[in-house]
Structures are given as structure tokens and as C-alpha cells.
Amino acid sequence: MKLNSFKNEITDRLGGNCADIVYNFFQSNPDMLESAGEIRIRAGLPLSVSCRNTNYYVSSSGLKASAEKAYRPTKYEINSIFTRICRNSLYAFKEDIKCGFVTLPGGHRVGIAGKILPDGAIYEVSSLNIRISREIKNCSLKILRHIIRNRYDVYNTLIISPPVCGKTTIIRDIARILGTGNEEPDFAGVNVGLIDERSEIAACYQGIPTNDVGLMTDVYDSCPKDKGILMMIRTMAPKIIITDEIGGSGDADVISCAMNAGVRIIATAHGYSFDDMQVRQEIKEMIRNGVFERYITLSNRHGPATIEEVRGGTT
Amino acid sequence: MITLKIIGAIMILISGYLFGKHIKDDMRKRTEVINYINKALAYIDNKIIIENAYLEDVLSKCADEIYKQANVPQPFSSVSEMIYCNKQNINEAWETCLTDFYAENDYIKNEEKEYISQIGNCLSLADKERQSEGLKTIMDNLDKIEKKADEKTKKDGKMAMRTSMICAVLLIILII
Structure with missing residues (x-):
């Protein structure tokens, strides 16, 4: 995946601090973007990126960091990202949210966790897991x-x-x-x-x-x-x-x-x-x-x- | 000298007329803004309930279709643009745009501002039924305010014109 597509399909949709940090991370480590699998954003916990089954914590300047020095998004930030992922139209994604995920353009699936209502809808989102989808021709x-x-x-x-x-x-x-x-x-x-x-x-x-x-x-x-x-x-x-x-x-x-x-x-x-x-x-x-x-x-x-x-x- | 006095008197009369008209126009504009916001909310409600369309598209279409021929100020297109660019979420975007909207249209009163401000909150709800109920409540309240504002425009608008003209005439008499 190219950095430009990553920006258009993922970070531009997330918006806010986390998007800038993750973008900076892949800008300074472009080879890791090729093998990046997931981006995990959890309230009050270190922002992390997984590449080839290895987990990397990311600092606020977009560099690899220890868990202590990693950027920790707030709950408010996560809810803002969630709203933006749903294009400010939560009603249009209600059924997807009930299933626990929303799909971004490009097929990248965003898993959602948080407080669950009796009807299965999630509100007060506390974690997001962005699974980076990629099209690899002839891989099959x-x-x-x-x-x-x-x-x-x-x-x-x-x-x-x-x-x-x-x-x-x-x-x-x-x-x-x-x-x-x-x-x-x-x-x-x-x-x-x-x-x-x-x-x-x-x-x-x-x-x-x-x-x-x-x-x-x-x-x-x-x-x-x-x-x-x-x-x-x-x-x-x-x-x-x-x-x-x-x-x-x-x-x-x-x-x-x-x-x-x-x-x-x-x-x-x-x-x-x-x-x-x-x-x-x-x-x-x-x-x-x-x-x-x-x-x-x-x-x-x-x-x-x-x-x-x-x-x-x-x- | 007489010519000067006549010109001065005419200018005072024109100023009085324009001042009265300005007050009357502000009252009329206020009614129009409330009326169009109500129409826009009904449009948005229908689009969301029937088409399940994304908010950015709904707001932009609303600005195009409802306000197409009317020269009435509205915040919907700038909110749509803001959420499309992903700069802010709907609540924040609505608040930001309203600050500019109120500043540019100072005839909008606190009475209706209270309800207009709630639209952002309402549009951010995940549940379509609750959203629709919320929008209907806002529309009902704005409708009541609009009726009152309309009556006030009819009554006070004429009075403003007359008073400003009378003041102008009195001023002319005093000066002459």
C-alpha cells in the first residue's frame, strides 16, 4: 500500500491527533506500511501498530516508543474518530455498529469496542482496531x-x-x-x-x-x-x-x-x-x-x- | 438658503424612511430565517428517514434545494463542507458555523438561537427515531416562534416605519 492511498483511505477518514501520529509513523518507516496489519487505538492506552505479528507502540511524534512514552489517546478523541469514521451519520451505520465494525473505503475494517446497549448498539466507544486491507494481485x-x-x-x-x-x-x-x-x-x-x-x-x-x-x-x-x-x-x-x-x-x-x-x-x-x-x-x-x-x-x-x-x- | 433647507429636509425624510425600513426588514428577515430553517429541518428529516443518506450529502442537498431561489442566509452548506473535509464532527461543526451565522445575522434572537443550537446535537444521534422526534420538537418550537415573529413584524414593522417618519418630520420642523 502506498503512503498516499493510506492517507486517502485511512488517516484522512480518522482525522485528529491519532491520524497525524500514525501517518508520521509510516512516513518515517515506509517499509513497515507494506506489512502493516492493524492499528489499535484504545482510550488511555498506548497507540500501537502491528507489522508482521510484532506490535510497535508509537509516540506523539510518530516514532517507535516504549509503552510508557507512547501516545495515549483520550476517550473523547476516540469518540470523535468514531463519529468521523461513520461520516457523522451514525444512523446510517447503525446495523454495522451493532455487528461491531464499520468498513472504510478501500475495505479497511474498523472493529469497535465499548459500552454495549441492550439492543446490541455500541456507544461510548473505548477501542478501535483498524485492519488494513490490501489488494495483492496473483497472491492466490x-x-x-x-x-x-x-x-x-x-x-x-x-x-x-x-x-x-x-x-x-x-x-x-x-x-x-x-x-x-x-x-x-x-x-x-x-x-x-x-x-x-x-x-x-x-x-x-x-x-x-x-x-x-x-x-x-x-x-x-x-x-x-x-x-x-x-x-x-x-x-x-x-x-x-x-x-x-x-x-x-x-x-x-x-x-x-x-x-x-x-x-x-x-x-x-x-x-x-x-x-x-x-x-x-x-x-x-x-x-x-x-x-x-x-x-x-x-x-x-x-x-x-x-x-x-x-x-x-x-x- | 431655502433650497438648502429643502434638500436637508428631503435627506432627513429619506434617512427616516430608510431607518424605519431597516428595522422592518430585520423583523421580516428574522421570520424568513426561522421559516426556512423549519423547511430545511423537515427536508433533512425526510432524507434521513427515507433515504438513510449521509449527513454531509443531506446538508449540502438541503442548502441547494431549499435555499436555491431564496436569498436567505443559512448555516447548512458551511456545516456540510466542514464535516465533508473531516475537520470537525457534526456537533463541533454546527457550533462553529452558528457563531459566524449569528454574527452575520444579528437580528436572530436568543429565543430561536436556543432551538437552532440544539440541531447539531440532534443530528449527531445514532437512532433515527429519536433524531426525528428531536427535529420535530425543534420544528414545533420554531414554528411557534415564527408565528409570534410574523405577528410582531406586521404590527411593529408598520409602527417602526411610522415612528421613524414622524421623528424625521419633527426633526425637520425643529430645524426649520
Whole structure:
């Protein structure tokens, strides 16, 4: 990610002291911006940035510092940032806030923590976690070799990965390649339906994807998976449906429905191994019914998206 | 000498007329400002409830559409600009813009200022229903103030004109 894009997509939206400090930090450490994963802003606690699984505290002058000397944002500052992230229109983000996150243009997800009201809405925000999203083209080529069946077809695949291992970046690139076509591995390019429940994959702005998700890809933005998959099958006739983080109640039924309609599914799930999936009711049911033909487990062992295991046939 | 006196008398009369008109115009402008703020609030309320649009867009459209043909001062476009540039949040931006708005339009009275100042708070709410209720309460109160101000304009406006003209005539008599 370039410093300019970082400024336009993240720090300009945050505003205030924290934005200036983080911008100065990456300006003086541009190489760290390439690998930056998260920016954590907590009330009364040190401002920190994580790069390659290492946490760095940042001083008010934008330099690496010890926890004692790091900049500590106030609660008022965090609430101001929160209001600005929501474009001063908290009402428009109410449902996202209830889910605990707001997505910035560019697909950067801002996790929110604080006092929770009985209806699930968060007010009096005390922590923000900005997860920096990045588009890495062709990062999924190694994985695609296990997913592509032939020039026109793919295997139903579940990508299993722990958090911060590049699941979303991988699935974005898979959508781009399958929806555009590719030479090696050879794929013709088909109609892809992308269900982007958290607006992270396509990072739609006013309904239009801001990330490249393929020339033949249709996107349902901020749409629940269960509704989105059915709507996509009925209206957009995709050959492949791609979605993130399955495992919620009702996911098994709706994915079976898609399979019955002859649509291929590529999905991701949180987990550290195939065995982890056996304890999750919805996914266990899908495994038992043979919904997926491939299970690809990723880790962060040799950098993001390291392939740990591929189950279900050889390629 | 007589010519000079006539010119002086005419000038006093014109000054008296202009002074009276200025007082009357201020009263009329005050009513207009309240009336247009009420129209703007109804517009904003509808846009938020129906379209769920972002506040910066709602405020900028409101300034364009409601105030398009009327030459009535308003704070909405500068607030929209301020929050669009992410300089301040809506509460702070509203307060900042109102300070300039009041300074430029000194005929706005404390009575309506109290309610106009609450608009920023109301727009910062996360709950659309509460926001709508808040805006409606402000509109009701401004409506009452507007009616009173309108009556006052009709009654006191004429009186201001007459009084200033009478004063001008008396001054002429005294001087001559």
C-alpha cells in the first residue's frame, strides 16, 4: 500500500491527533506500511501498530516508543474518530455498529469496542482496531491450482484459516481470477457471484466495487450470506459463488441449495485445522454431506497464506 | 438658503424612511430565517428517514434545494463542507458555523438561537427515531416562534416605519 492511498483511505477518514501520529509513523518507516496489519487505538492506552505479528507502540511524534512514552489517546478523541469514521451519520451505520465494525473505503475494517446497549448498539466507544486491507494481485495462484478442476470448472472449496492470515485478500484474488480468466493455471473466466457481507472483499462504495474482483463478478454488498446466496442464484445465474466466513446458523442449508442449483461454492471459515471444523455444527454437517470437495488450510508460518494442508483429492 | 433647507429636509425624510425600513426588514428577515430553517429541518428529516443518506450529502442537498431561489442566509452548506473535509464532527461543526451565522445575522434572537443550537446535537444521534422526534420538537418550537415573529413584524414593522417618519418630520420642523 502506498503512503498516499493510506492517507486517502485511512488517516484522512480518522482525522485528529491519532491520524497525524500514525501517518508520521509510516512516513518515517515506509517499509513497515507494506506489512502493516492493524492499528489499535484504545482510550488511555498506548497507540500501537502491528507489522508482521510484532506490535510497535508509537509516540506523539510518530516514532517507535516504549509503552510508557507512547501516545495515549483520550476517550473523547476516540469518540470523535468514531463519529468521523461513520461520516457523522451514525444512523446510517447503525446495523454495522451493532455487528461491531464499520468498513472504510478501500475495505479497511474498523472493529469497535465499548459500552454495549441492550439492543446490541455500541456507544461510548473505548477501542478501535483498524485492519488494513490490501489488494495483492496473483497472491492466490498457488491455492488456485488446488481449486481449478478444468478450464471451465472449479471444485467446491472451503479455505480454513486463522485470523490475520490473509483469508480475505486470498478470496478477493480468487474472485478476480475466476471472474476474469487466467493463463497459468488455465481458467476461462466465468460469471462469479460474490457475497460480501462485511464489505471487505470488494470494498463497495455506493454499490460499486473499489477493489478489482473480476470482469464477470457480481457483488452483493453488506448482504447476509443466507439471503445473498439465494438471491444470487435466482437473479444473476452465477457459475461460482464466493463468500467469506461461513459457519453461521442456516449456512449449511443455503449452501446445499446452491449446490442443488449446480453452482460451485468457494468459501472461507475461521479455524486452525480441518479438525477444528469438526466441532462447528454447521460446517460439520456440510463435511458429513460431502458439500466440499477440497479443504485448504492456511497459516501464517512462512508469511500470510502459507498452505498447510490440502484435503480431498490430488491435483 | 431655502433650497438648502429643502434638500436637508428631503435627506432627513429619506434617512427616516430608510431607518424605519431597516428595522422592518430585520423583523421580516428574522421570520424568513426561522421559516426556512423549519423547511430545511423537515427536508433533512425526510432524507434521513427515507433515504438513510449521509449527513454531509443531506446538508449540502438541503442548502441547494431549499435555499436555491431564496436569498436567505443559512448555516447548512458551511456545516456540510466542514464535516465533508473531516475537520470537525457534526456537533463541533454546527457550533462553529452558528457563531459566524449569528454574527452575520444579528437580528436572530436568543429565543430561536436556543432551538437552532440544539440541531447539531440532534443530528449527531445514532437512532433515527429519536433524531426525528428531536427535529420535530425543534420544528414545533420554531414554528411557534415564527408565528409570534410574523405577528410582531406586521404590527411593529408598520409602527417602526411610522415612528421613524414622524421623528424625521419633527426633526425637520425643529430645524426649520
